[in-house]
Amino acid sequence: MSFAGLPARAVVVAGLLVMSQAHADEGMWTLNDFPSDKVAKAYGFKPDQAWLDHVRLSSVRLAQGCSGSFVSKDGLIQTNHHCARECIEQLSSAEKNFTETGFYAKTLAEEPKCPEMEVNQLVAISDVTGRVHKATAGKEGAALADALKAEKAGIAQECSGSDQAIRCDVVELYHGGVFNLYKYRRFQDVRLVFAPETEIAFFGGDPDNFEFPRYDLDVSYVRVYDQDRPLDTSATHFPYASADAKEGDLTFVSGHPGTTARLYTLAQLEFLRDVVLPDTLFLRSELRGTLIEFSTKGPEQERIATDMLFGTENGLKALKGQLAALVDPKIIAEKTKAENALRRAVNADPKLKAAYAGAWGGIRTALDGFRDRRTRFVMTEGGQGFRSTLFRTALELVRHADESGKPDQTRLKEYTDANFPALRQSITSTAPVYPELEKLTLAFSLRKLREALGPDDLFVRKVLAGKSPVERAAELIDNSHLADIELRRRLVDSDATALTDANDSMIAFARLIDEDFRTERANYEATVEAPLTKFSGQIAEASFKILGRATYPDATFTLRLSYGAVKGFRQRGQDIPPFTTLGGAFDRATGSDPFRLPASWISAKDSLNLAQPFDFVATNDIIGGNSGSPMINKAGEIIGLIFDGNSQSLGGEFGYDGSVNRAVAVSVGALKESLAKTYHADRLVTELAQ
C-alpha cells in the first residue's frame, strides 16, 4: 500500500496526502465531480458532460449489493453470475438446479422473474448539504440522530412523493462533509435471461477468488421490464465493442463501490483492526465451517447452502485482506502522520481550531464508549444473533405495523413511505424458504448470541426461554407459517391486531424482542452514528478549507466512475501479463472441484478459439459492490465485465496502490465467443450485436 505523492499544498501541510490527493489512477469519483482534466492529461481523452450523462444513465445499481449496465436497446442488463446467484438459486428447485446447469431463456416469454431483485438507474444528483447542516446545527446525541433522520426522510419524501417508481436517497459523502440527494428510477420487475454453470462462472472457487491469473465467465444477463414489456433503453445503453481492449488502453469502470475507509481517522482504523474485524472474522470462520459440513449431508443441502457459503467465503477473504493491511504497521503509521499534519494545520488557525479541533477526540470517545456495548448491538439490531429469513420477515411485519402509524419522518428509516417498495418486495418475495437451512443458521446464531452475552444475560434468557439454541430454533421455525407466500402477502399491510391473530411463533418472537432491538439501535444512533457523522463532517470541512476538495469521497454504494488502463503487475517476483486465454482454463482444469470445467465447455473445446483473451486486469480503483460493473472504452462501448479485484486490492479499503491494485474483468470477446459457441445462445448473441 503506497500513499506516496505530493500533496496539493505541500508547503502548508506536509504529510497530508492521505486526506488530500488522489494518486495515479486512484479514485472512485462521483459523476458530478469527475476529474476530466486529469484523465485528459494522463490519457488524452476528456470526458464531457454528455459522455458522463450517458454513462450515468446506462449504468445500474442492483439494490442488494451489485452493479450492472444496460447492454441492449431492450432493457438487457449485463452483470455478474454471482450478482444474480441468489435469483438463480431462488428460481431453482431440487429437480431443476440452474446454479449447476446454467439457465437460458430461448424466448422472451421464458424469462422468469427474479423474486427479490431491484434495479436502480440514477437520474439526478443534487446537493442538500445546507439543508441537512441547518437542521442538525447545535444538536447532539439522540436529538442530533432524530434531526438527521427526520431531515433525510423529509428530503427523500419531497423528492419521490408517492411515486413508487422513484427512489430517493440522501447520501452522506465524506462521512458527513457533504450531503447529496440521489434520485433513481426504481425497477422491481427484473427477469432472468441467461446464466452459465457455476463451474465456469466461479471456476477455481474460493481458492482463486481475489486472485489473478483467472479463468472465470462470471456473467449473467437479466432484463428490466416496465409494465410487463422490456424497458426501452435505446438511448441509454453501452453496446458491445467489436474488439477486445489491448494492453495500455484507457478503461473506465462505472459502478457502485460499497464502502471504503480511506478517510477514517486513526481511532476508527484501530477500532476496525482491534474489535470489528477480529470479531467478524471469528464468527464468519465458524459459519463457514458449519456450512461446508452441512453441505456434505446431501446434494439438496449443498444446493440450498451454496449461495450463503459463497457469500461467507467471499467476505472472509476480503476482510482477512483488510486485517492484513491494518496489522502491517505501514498504513497506521501513514495515517498517524497525515492526521497529525491536518490537526497541526487546524490548530494553527484559531478559527479552524475552535470549529474543528475536537473532532478527532470526539470520534475516539464515541468509539471507546461503544466498545463494551457493540457486541449487544451487533447481535441484536445488527442481525448476527438471529440469522433467519422467517425471523427477518416477522420483524419487518411487526415493525411495519408499528411504524406505519407514526409520522413518516419519525419512523425507522426502512419503514418510511419512500422505502415501502423495497420492504414490500422483501416481505412478499417468492424466494423459497428452506426450514433445514433456517434451523441451521438460527441455531448457529442463537448459540453465538449466548456466547457473546453469556447464558445469564437477561435478554439471552428471554430469547432462549430455557431451551438450547437448537431446540429454540426448531420450535420457532416449526411453528411459523411465514414460509407461505400467500400468508405474507395477506399480512404485509396488517395492523398489530391482525398480526397477533395470525398466531405465528416467529411473529410472537419478533414482538417479544423488538423493543430490545430498538433500544440498541437508538443507543447506537445517538452515541455512535450521529457523533461520527458530526465529527467526520467537521474533519472533512477542515480538510476542504485547508486543502480544497481535491479528493473523492469514500465509497457509499452510489455510482462512481474510475479510470485506468489495461496493465499487468508484479507478484511474488513474477510479471503477470494482463490477459489470460480461454485455452488457459483448459490447462488449469484438474477435473476436481473447484477446478472442474462444465460439460458444455469440454464438448465445445474444439470449436472455441483457445487464444481468445478470457479475463484481464486494469488499474481501475474499485472495491466490493463494483461486481457487475461495465468496463468501457472512451467510445462508451463495453470492453469487459468487472467481477473481482486481485488480492493486492483488498487493502484498497484503506488506500490505492497503482503498482499492484488491479480490477479483474471478463473480456467482451470471451463473452461473445462463449455465448455463441459454448451456449449457442443465439437470441442473446443477436440482441447484443444490434
Next chain:
Amino acid sequence: MSFAGLPARAVVVAGLLVMSQAHADEGMWTLNDFPSDKVAKAYGFKPDQAWLDHVRLSSVRLAQGCSGSFVSKDGLIQTNHHCARECIEQLSSAEKNFTETGFYAKTLAEEPKCPEMEVNQLVAISDVTGRVHKATAGKEGAALADALKAEKAGIAQECSGSDQAIRCDVVELYHGGVFNLYKYRRFQDVRLVFAPETEIAFFGGDPDNFEFPRYDLDVSYVRVYDQDRPLDTSATHFPYASADAKEGDLTFVSGHPGTTARLYTLAQLEFLRDVVLPDTLFLRSELRGTLIEFSTKGPEQERIATDMLFGTENGLKALKGQLAALVDPKIIAEKTKAENALRRAVNADPKLKAAYAGAWGGIRTALDGFRDRRTRFVMTEGGQGFRSTLFRTALELVRHADESGKPDQTRLKEYTDANFPALRQSITSTAPVYPELEKLTLAFSLRKLREALGPDDLFVRKVLAGKSPVERAAELIDNSHLADIELRRRLVDSDATALTDANDSMIAFARLIDEDFRTERANYEATVEAPLTKFSGQIAEASFKILGRATYPDATFTLRLSYGAVKGFRQRGQDIPPFTTLGGAFDRATGSDPFRLPASWISAKDSLNLAQPFDFVATNDIIGGNSGSPMINKAGEIIGLIFDGNSQSLGGEFGYDGSVNRAVAVSVGALKESLAKTYHADRLVTELAQ
C-alpha cells in the same frame, strides 16, 4: 491487568517491574526456587525443604498436557475429567459410551488401561546452564540450533541412560537464561478408576467454560501401576482434608502451567497479536463450526467428535481472551515502558551494552523474517495442514526408521533413544481410529493448506495430486491399514524397506512429503528458535544482573507451585462470593444442553447436602496445563481440585492481576459427597478415607 508495584531496585531503573517483581500472590514458582519467606510474610506459614519435597513427589504431570496428584497410598491419581477425557473416549465404543454414562471400576481388576496416558513424577532438578552455554557459545543459525539440540540430547541421555522408566528433559527457563535438567519417573501403565458423566463434569459446557460461578464435578481418578500392581505411594501422596477450606485460607496449587508470555519482548507480543493469534483463531473457529455440524449427523458422530470439539472450543476461548488482552492498549504500553527502562539500564553500562544491547533487535529481526514463512511452517511441521492420526502415525514410523540409523545427538529430538517410550506409546496406541473423523479433519486441513499456500504452490500440488481435498483425504485414509494395531506393533521397529513393503498409502504419503516438512523445521530452528533462545537468554541475563533473580520464569509445562488464598472477586459491578453450592447446580439446570444434570444427580438430589460447597475460587496464579492440579493446605492435604481459571485470568498469559485473576477448583467436600451419595463409589470412598 495490573502491573503495579515497586521494583527491587526502583532507584536504579524505574518502570522495570514487569520483568522484575512478582506481585501479591503472583507467581508460578519452580520447586527449587520457591519464595518461602514471602509466603511466610504474607500468610504466616513458611514451607520448608521437606514440605516442598513432599509436594514435588506427590504431584504428577500427565504428559499429554495436564496435572494431577497422588491421593492414596496405592498410586491413585486425582485429575480432571477433561484430562482423562481422551482415555475415557478411547475406552468407549458406540455401545458403551463412558463419556456419557460415566465409569466406575468396582474392583481393581476392572480398571482398564488408558491407551495413551503417561504419568511423570519429578524426582530431581539440577542446573545445566553452564554446559549448554558452553556448547553454544559463539554459534549462530543452524550451527547454534544443532549445538543446542545435541547438547540437550546428550545431557538427557546421560541422565536416563537406557532406563525407559526414567525420563529426562532439559528445560529452558527464562526463555534460555537458565537451563535445568528435570528427571522424572515415567509411568505408562495408567488405568481408569472413576469418571462421572460429562453432563456434570462439564456442566454449563462452553458457555460456562472459563467462568465463575460454576457447578462442575470435573474429576476423574486413574491409577498408576508398576509391574502390573498398584504403585506404592504410601509416602508420596496428599490425603483428602477432613473439611473444606474457608474464605481467606492459605492455598497452594502444585501443577504444570503450560506456557506464559510474561517475559516476552514487545516484538514477540506484537507478533502474537498481529499474526499468530488471529491466524490460529480463524482456523479454529472454522474447525469448531465443522465439528459441531458434523456432530449433528448422528449420535456416533457426536460421540467420536466430542473430545476434539471440547479441545477446540477450550482453546478458542483461551486464545480469544489472550487477543482481547493484547488489543487492550494497556499491556502493550506497560511492556513498552518496562522494556525501554531495561534497555536504558543496559545501555548505561558499556559492558552490559556490548553483551546485551542487540538482543531486542535480534528478536524483532528473527520474527520479521519469519512472517512470510510462518504459514508454511505451521501448515507442515506445525501439523495444521495434516490433521489425521493415521498420518501422524505414518510420519512417526517413517521418521523413526530414518532417525534411528543416526547418532542419537543429531536426531530430531522426538526420536532420541530417551524419547522412544513416548514414541512407542503413540505409535502402538490401542485407541480406536475413526475413518469418518479422520477424513473430516484431513480434508479440512488439506483445504486450509491449499488456502494458505495457494493452489499453484508446488508443495500443495504434490500433496493434492490433482484431487480435491475431500477426494485426496478419502483416498489416503481408505488405502491405509494403519488403523490395525497389530500392523503398527509390527512396523514400529521396521526399517525403511519394511515400511515400503507394507505398501500403505499413508506411509507412502508421509515419505513423499517428509523432506518438505524437515526443510521447514530446519529453517524454523535455525532462523527463529535458536536466535530467540539466544537473545531471550541474553535479556534474562541482563535482567538478572540489573535486578537480581527476583521473579519466576515463564511457564514451561514443568512443575510449579503457586500460593494464594480463597477469595471472591468483583465482576460486572457485583461481588462474586468464593463458593458455589451443590444446590446451586440444581437451580441453574434448565434441562437443556449444556445445562442438563445427569440422571444420577437428579435421583440423588434428596440425599445430597445441597448446602455443601461445590466449586470455589482462590487467588493462585495458574494457567492452562494446571488442569487437574491439587489444591492443598499447609498441612499438605487436598482441599480442592483445580479445573479452570475465570475469564479474567485469560490475560494471565501476559501478567497477573490479583484483584480479579482466580483459579477455579472443585471442593474436596463436593468430591466426597458426590462419590458417596451420587455414585456410591464405595471402594473409592474407602480408599480416599484411609
